[in-house]
Amino acid sequence: MTSKDSRKAVIRFEPQGKRVEVELGLTLLDSTRRAGVGIRSECGGRGLCGKCLVVVEEQSNLSSPSTAEVRLIPSEKLRAGYRLACQSIVRGSTTVWIPPESRLEARARILAEGLLRPFELDPAIKRVHVTLSKPSLQDTTPDFERLHSALKKMGFEEVEVGHELMQRLPIILRKADWDVDIVLWMDREVIAVEKKGGERGVYGVSIDIGTSKLVLHLVDLESGKTVSIKTVENPQMAYGEDVISRINYAAFKEGGLRRLQELVIEAVNALIKEACREAGVEQDRVFEVVIAGNTAMHHIFLGYPPRQLAVAPYVAVVRRSVNVKAKELGIKVNKLANVLALPIVAGFVGADAVADVLATGMYEAEDMCLLIDIGTNSEVFVGNEEDIISCSCAAGPAFEGMHIEHGMKAVTGAIEKVRIDPKDYEVEYETIGDVKPIGMCGSAIVDAVAELFKCGLIDERGHFKRDVSARRLLREGGASKFVIAWRDESAIGRDITISEKDVQEILLAKAAIRSGIAILMKEKGVREEEIDHLYIAGAFGEYLNPQSALFIGLIPDVPLNRISFVGNTAIIGAKMCLLSRSMRRIADELSQKIRYVELTAHPDFHREFVDALFIPHRDLSRYPTVMKYISQKP
């Protein structure tokens, strides 16, 4: 496998099976972009984050390992062919294997392809070609009216031209000799007039502004294709990890709102820049930006004071979708581009939740659906085409590994699956990136709690049983913990354990969600067996073992084949709105239609919460599967 051109090399990416011919001197990261192969790169190719780890076949056809690589890659792995794509300069042809933890687009693509339900491509941004008749002494129609009537003939009834473009209109029309491409927004606002036949495309971006992460999709609005996907940590993290601390900072610190807004706008601009660079798209070809995010992120992004979101009755500034000129927000795309912030439902059921419902399509299902979006704030929806009811659960970030001694995010080095042998209490686990484990991500913690319970190591209250002993069960001064990975297996020089306190954290978090589910099911009059589809959304959901989730009582007891992991539905919903005007109309309808239940004001909430603190639940009749398992145990 070599190139015919001596200045080029052929790079083959696996498991995607994609080949690309690139100039010598490019990095492997550049090559992935040429090949359209998604790879994680959170530091932007600066050799800092170590996310772009790959395995190469022909080490000799690449530059020698950089100091960054020596620092970030253990020597035995370096010898095995592990490299950082951003540091490896192509000197000749090779095959490159991208391990799962380094894959970006692959995972995102699965979500995109899995979830992009069929809908008509009908974006708010349209490009049309118009040939205008030239003015003469017999026809002195002004420029705007000339354009207006030509567009009217094409079915665009009442178009408008904004002030800034009107100032340039006479010059553009004459330079283009009256033969122009028009970019229209919502069939009514002309946002670009340009010489006909430009090669440059028409793009938009959808962005999910998560409390901890921003995800951006750059989309070709004429083909509907996603041409680049970028993610970055939400830089507001420096001001608190949860929405409440962000709201407090924005509301009570002098200049706090402005600072948080600037941070997220800067991050969005950086993502746009990076995505455009990767796809070879000029930033002024981005004509629309669609934003999803929880209500606090939505408010801060728009510069709305969020103070009243922190205090009862938790009132938002605006529910309906908001259109603002990108220029007004400082978003660096085409200067006449629109930013659409998707509508919200309530103070704690945000635009991301509306996008979730949109993406799953539960609003048009005949079947009864339950949707759980698990994040730092978790939202639950129950309903179908007739009616949808929602709530927000203050579960906290335990499922993201926070407040858990050995908890961590789902990144390389995180144990993601745990199994405990019911006979000898020995443990099998899987680690992201197949490296020595550093800690456990949420799915592993849920597994661990479920397995401890199934093995009879903990009781229904989450306490380690006194009458059981196991090699891995350590009791230190009244506090018990269970070893998942021994010190010598771990990368941290200590045992990786799960303690009784960790189990309690998880039970508090799951009770918050489970009680929300219970209240909504009660409000809707829906029983477990009537749930036809159970959707789990959110990054955490992707790794979750549904059986473990069921065993600890996080989700209701439904047949496992009714459970789907739908991933980041917020970004998918936002992208659907970017690509379809009817979808954004539906989003607005949903924001009005979805009923919101304020859990803290519900009379049954406290009892449901306390009942849900049990494993799987105080009311075992709700968990026949678990009852059956327990009863069959020897």
Place this chain on the structure above:
Amino acid sequence: MTSKDSRKAVIRFEPQGKRVEVELGLTLLDSTRRAGVGIRSECGGRGLCGKCLVVVEEQSNLSSPSTAEVRLIPSEKLRAGYRLACQSIVRGSTTVWIPPESRLEARARILAEGLLRPFELDPAIKRVHVTLSKPSLQDTTPDFERLHSALKKMGFEEVEVGHELMQRLPIILRKADWDVDIVLWMDREVIAVEKKGGERGVYGVSIDIGTSKLVLHLVDLESGKTVSIKTVENPQMAYGEDVISRINYAAFKEGGLRRLQELVIEAVNALIKEACREAGVEQDRVFEVVIAGNTAMHHIFLGYPPRQLAVAPYVAVVRRSVNVKAKELGIKVNKLANVLALPIVAGFVGADAVADVLATGMYEAEDMCLLIDIGTNSEVFVGNEEDIISCSCAAGPAFEGMHIEHGMKAVTGAIEKVRIDPKDYEVEYETIGDVKPIGMCGSAIVDAVAELFKCGLIDERGHFKRDVSARRLLREGGASKFVIAWRDESAIGRDITISEKDVQEILLAKAAIRSGIAILMKEKGVREEEIDHLYIAGAFGEYLNPQSALFIGLIPDVPLNRISFVGNTAIIGAKMCLLSRSMRRIADELSQKIRYVELTAHPDFHREFVDALFIPHRDLSRYPTVMKYISQKP
């Protein structure tokens, strides 16, 4: 006449008969403002323009004449009690007489009162009071939707709140304890939310942007009353006195458009500031600005490149009315205020012309109307409720005294009326301000040409007859001229004369207008006797002797009682649109309905123009009144 308060004085203004008590130390100019008496002041009270000339009774109760006054007022007049109001500081009570040439509001008020036809007060800006229910856990409706549904109940179906106001909305609503006054624009955009029951009013301004002068009316939008009127020279005059030189400067000089736009915006801001100060109105209480002006002024004001207005086929950028946020233009009023630029008809029939037609009401008349707006560019309209046809006449500024040896504007020192005795060719004249004359304004020049013709001193081609001799008829080297004011009567130490060349200038100008009238009448199939109303608009028109205008053939031969001088109809039309949404709808309809005839493209134009170079016309049958006069002459 004294004040009871020793720190105050009583000033009585005549002929208005208004008394005002003012603090000692104020100027007379300040006092006029306190009294609500309009007085000219083009330099803003800096002692530069000399327009605020007044006559005072008690010289001793004022400060001594300033150096500016000594410079600008002849010593004999100073002794007679003439002073500049801006320079005269009140030391005690006095009566002040304001001569006609110094009066401002008086004249403007006549126009306003004379012309403001009855119409329903229905401004685009409305203030309504709303009491909102307070949010609770049972009603967590977001702020915007809360406001929206309250306004909906009041009949405002779909209101919007812009980005900037939305950011402030939650704070305003809570500070006002949910009891607010809402300022709405066009029943759809909320542009202010404020604590209920503010004492501060709701205002708008209408502005006529003339080539040489700006006129502003500050209007209380709730009562419809005009609270201040201000005028200033168009500072663009420095870049040329006619529209063509402005267009050329804007189109071909680097930064020219921006410079001219800035000049007019600055002038508008100064007028607004002055008017608001005079009326005691805060500038942020001005919620709308309505602009009329010819197409070139309109384009430059909006920053539209006017180049194509200077070359055939003279195509404008936009015909329909334009709404722009004041902020975008840099107009210093409320930051969410709208600027409405009235629609135009064509490249040389502008928004001022639409306002003219609106103000006269000819568009709803059954009678046949002829409207002539005489200015540097003159527009002519013929029609009634069925149809209106228009043209633009390149008459040049001769009627404003330009290109005439002793021509001048209609200001103090200008001869404004001339009569020549047919027997001895002696002259009677009237001078504005009753001072020694400096020159002749347009009305006097028209009088002079008419009188010279009536006396038989010039022939139908405007040449001085060789067979007539008169003391005042000077013949110098083949060129003839007629003395209107002898050297010793004049303030310039020279004879004030009208030459054959001056007459030719006037004939060229009148032929330009008269041929336009002829073409339109022909196009409409209207004969002289069918004209029921002949309206003369424009500042020049106010002083014009209609009989003289008829005798030189400037206007068609209609009975004098059918002629009305309608003054500055542009500002009146603009004010009607400020006060009435139906008027602005009509303005837009008119801009589409009024047909435009490009004279230079009309096959009969050249012949009509040449015929109109005669006094009164080559075709005498069109001027039976003049024929009758000539035939009755001895």
